Amino acid sequence: xxxxxxxxxxxxxxxxxxxxxxxxxxxxxxxxxxxxxxxxxxxxxxxxxxxxxxxxxxxxxxxxxxxxxxxxxxxxxxxxxxxxxxxxxxxxxxxxxxxxxxxxxxxxxxxxxxxxxxxxxxxxxxxxxxxxxxxxxxxxxxxxxxxxxxxxxxxxxxxxxxxxxxxxxxxxxxxxxxxxxxxxxxxxxxxxxxxxxxxxxxxxxxxxxxxxxxxxxxxxxxxxxxxxxxxxxxxxxxxxxxxxxxxxxxxxxx
Amino acid sequence: xxxxxxxxxxxxxxxxxxxxxxxxxxxxxxxxxxxxxxxxxxxxxxxxxxxxxxxxxxxxxxxxxxxxxxxxxxxxxxxxxxxxxxxxxxxxxxxxxxxxxxxxxxxxxxxxxxxxxxxxxxxxxxxxxxxxxxxxxxxxxxxxxxxxxxxxxxxxxxxxxxxxxxxxxxxxxxxxxxxxxxxxxxxxxxxxxxxxxxxxxxxxxxxxxxxxxxxxxxxxxxxxxxxxxxxxxxxxxxxxxxxxxxxxxxxxxxxxxxxxxxxxxxxxxxxxxxxxxxxxxxxxxxxxxxxxxxxxxxxxxxxxxxxxxxxxxxxxxxxxxxxxxxxxxxxxxxxxxxxxxxxxxxxxxxxxxxxxxxxxxxxxxxxxxxxxxxxxxxxxxxxxxxxxxxxxxxxxxxxxxxxxxxxxxxxxxxxxxxxxxxxxxxxxxxxxxxxxxxxxxxxxxxxxxxxxxxxxxxxxxxxxxxxxxxxx
Numbered sequence: 001x002x003x004x005x006x007x008x009x010x011x012x013x014x015x016x017x018x019x020x021x022x023x024x025x026x027x028x029x030x031x032x033x034x035x036x037x038x039x040x041x042x043x044x045x046x047x048x049x050x051x052x053x054x055x056x057x058x059x060x061x062x063x064x065x066x067x068x069x070x071x072x073x074x075x076x077x078x079x080x081x082x083x084x085x086x087x088x089x090x091x092x093x094x095x096x097x098x099x100x101x102x103x104x105x106x107x108x109x110x111x112x113x114x115x116x117x118x119x120x121x122x123x124x125x126x127x128x129x130x131x132x133x134x135x136x137x138x139x140x141x142x143x144x145x146x147x148x149x150x151x152x153x154x155x156x157x158x159x160x161x162x163x164x165x166x167x168x169x170x171x172x173x174x175x176x177x178x179x180x181x182x183x184x185x186x187x188x189x190x191x192x193x194x195x196x197x198x199x200x201x202x203x204x205x206x207x208x209x210x211x212x213x214x215x216x217x218x219x220x221x222x223x224x225x226x227x228x229x230x231x232x233x234x235x236x237x238x239x240x241x242x243x244x245x246x247x248x249x250x251x252x253x254x
Numbered sequence: 255x256x257x258x259x260x261x262x263x264x265x266x267x268x269x270x271x272x273x274x275x276x277x278x279x280x281x282x283x284x285x286x287x288x289x290x291x292x293x294x295x296x297x298x299x300x301x302x303x304x305x306x307x308x309x310x311x312x313x314x315x316x317x318x319x320x321x322x323x324x325x326x327x328x329x330x331x332x333x334x335x336x337x338x339x340x341x342x343x344x345x346x347x348x349x350x351x352x353x354x355x356x357x358x359x360x361x362x363x364x365x366x367x368x369x370x371x372x373x374x375x376x377x378x379x380x381x382x383x384x385x386x387x388x389x390x391x392x393x394x395x396x397x398x399x400x401x402x403x404x405x406x407x408x409x410x411x412x413x414x415x416x417x418x419x420x421x422x423x424x425x426x427x428x429x430x431x432x433x434x435x436x437x438x439x440x441x442x443x444x445x446x447x448x449x450x451x452x453x454x455x456x457x458x459x460x461x462x463x464x465x466x467x468x469x470x471x472x473x474x475x476x477x478x479x480x481x482x483x484x485x486x487x488x489x490x491x492x493x494x495x496x497x498x499x500x501x502x503x504x505x506x507x508x509x510x511x512x513x514x515x516x517x518x519x520x521x522x523x524x525x526x527x528x529x530x531x532x533x534x535x536x537x538x539x540x541x542x543x544x545x546x547x548x549x550x551x552x553x554x555x556x557x558x559x560x561x562x563x564x565x566x567x568x569x570x571x572x573x574x575x576x577x578x579x580x581x582x583x584x585x586x587x588x589x590x591x592x593x594x595x596x597x598x599x600x601x602x603x604x605x606x607x608x609x610x611x612x613x614x615x616x617x618x619x620x621x622x623x624x625x626x627x628x629x630x631x632x633x634x635x636x637x638x639x640x641x642x643x644x645x646x647x648x649x650x651x652x653x654x655x656x657x658x659x660x661x662x663x664x665x666x667x668x669x670x671x672x673x674x675x676x677x678x679x680x681x682x683x684x685x686x687x688x689x690x691x692x693x694x695x696x697x698x699x700x701x702x703x704x705x706x707x708x709x710x711x712x713x714x715x716x717x718x719x720x721x722x723x724x725x726x
């Protein structure tokens with residue numbers, strides 16, 4: 001493979017809609033790491049809502065289109081452990097036993113990555129001359145952590161940001177209560193879980209909360225905002241791209 | 255116990271609004287998680303042990319008929335009796351018949367989830383027997399007339415204060431006047447009450463952590479020694495166990511033992527591990543005169559050989575409950591049956607009713623912490639997802655979810671339309687709440703905004719901004 005791989009950005013539906021800055025930060029980081037970045041126009045959603053609700057046929061219908069649109073690239077990178085986990089772990093399950101598609105899904109899965117793990121493990125990237133003077137705590141999103149082993153990579157990257165101090169919270173690896181459609185189907189439980197998460201965040205006295213999955217971050221930011229807290233919530237890519245100070249946090253006034 | 259899974263939503267709000275329960279959960283759960291982590295980190299080969307434990311269970315399940323018959327032959331050789339129960343009713347009747355023949359007045363019980371599963375206490379009491387639970391946690395909830403809320407810590411939902419009240423209320427008649435508040439004193443009082451029961455019981459009923467085909471033994475682990483007194487003091491010992499509890503050999507059991515206690519309570523081993531093999535032999539100083547094992551199917555063979563077989567590896571350690579954020583928020587009773595948490599959310603729809611328990615597989619964030627901590631590597635999130643698929647196929651998924659998914663798929667498979675729709679939604683949300691950065695109320699998003707604000711999009715969609723930049 002060339003030193004400048006062709007990388008397709010799978011921007012994810014939540015970033016596309018809610019936080020375009022994460023998409024631009026991802027492109028910037030991938031380019032700094034030496035990738036040639038394309039944003040395939042035909043992309044929509046990874047199909048996870050259907051898959052997690054038992055609607056496998058619809059999940060497959062979406063997955064076929066994603067595979068076709070992203071297959072031509074050396075790598076597919078998503079700024080989300082959840083969506084990357086869907087492409088990498090669950091597409092092969094979805095097509096298990098389906099002639100033609102099973103091999104295709106497996107070959108495709110092998111080239112899919114979550115952003116921070118791609119930057120560290122594949123591109124050996126180190127951010128340079130990035131400053132963000134703050135204390136931050138890092139929430140490990142479940143899919144990235146448990147399906148893809150994303151834990152050390154974002155911390156290693158954030159280590160290179162000058163002025164940034166990471167304070168680990170208790171239960172950093174415990175779910176925030178988002179869970180995709182779970183958060184609207186079982187709002188009482190979801191809100192209880194995110195309240196526990198917010199309590200752990202507040203005990204660190206960190207000024208900023210970082211994470212690698214927008215779903216979790218919207219959930220945490222939404223709860224903090226409801227409690228009228230000023231804790232700033234950002235995606236790790238935004239900080240690594242040097243936007244820690246310039247971009248307002250999620251749910252923050254512009 | 256009453257089967258209330260169908261009322262899951264109502265059970266949840268009750269649980270979330272119960273300050274005693276919330277206090278008990280807060281206190282109870284962190285202990286288990288930390289202790290497991292410490293115990294596991296002290297065993298460098300723990301991950302290999304989990305593989306071995308999984309493989310042993312898989313092998314046994316593959317040849318379950320063979321090992322069950324071997325177990326029966328071994329028990330018979332020892333002079334014991336094996337009874338086969340195809341469902342809960344048959345299991346109850348078999349146990350009742352044994353108790354009737356033994357002319358049992360008092361029956362002591364060790365903790366048995368199989369017993370809970372078949373509603374054994376209710377049946378025995380209805381037949382006029384005095385039934386006494388001897389595990390301290392089970393004893394507490396028996397006094398409170400409640401079902402267990404956790405498979406290894408049945409009274410974890412009770413605060414110490416509530417236990418003080420219960421003991422004071424029930425033990426006064428037995429000559430214990432004082433309301434005790436300290437844990438050692440409470441335990442001591444329970445021990446004195448239970449000691450009398452142990453000595454007067456006619457039949458002792460226990461569960462089994464393992465059944466050993468090679469030796470015809472049942473193995474139980476406890477921390478109180480109550481299982482040993484229940485098994486050895488009465489004239490008749492009855493074991494109730496699911497058919498998946500069998501293991502080929504004692505050697506296999508040692509592997510499972512090494513992962514069980516560490517996963518459950520973070521102990522290296524439970525305080526008491528006892529291997530019971532048949533009735534008292536000539537020359538034995540103690541032990542029961544009669545030894546019975548009631549093997550319960552009750553839906554298990556229907557799971558065997560199918561896409562949910564992995565759940566039959568479960569050794570009832572409770573680690574998945576302890577590591578589940580949903581269980582930690584609502585406790586076990588909300589699930590509405592004796593099994594709760596991730597393993598309960600898989601077992602209840604399969605053993606009881608897919609439709610009545612339809613919330614259980616869905617009330618899960620699929621965070622995967624259960625699977626990460628399961629000693630026999632049951633892929634719980636995958637099984638829960640498969641149950642959701644089964645529900646979807648059976649049209650048990652709510653109409654709103656089904657239509658929502660159809661609409662989503664319609665858009666997601668039409669990129670141009672999808673981009674237009676997303677741009678429109680981004681624009682509307684910004685019009686509604688751009689200044690404040692978040693919305694506290696949004697049409698059709700009441701679930702989200704019940705306790706959270708909805709962050710407002712940062713601008714137009716990424717895709718439209720990207721095109722604008724790259725096409726200009």
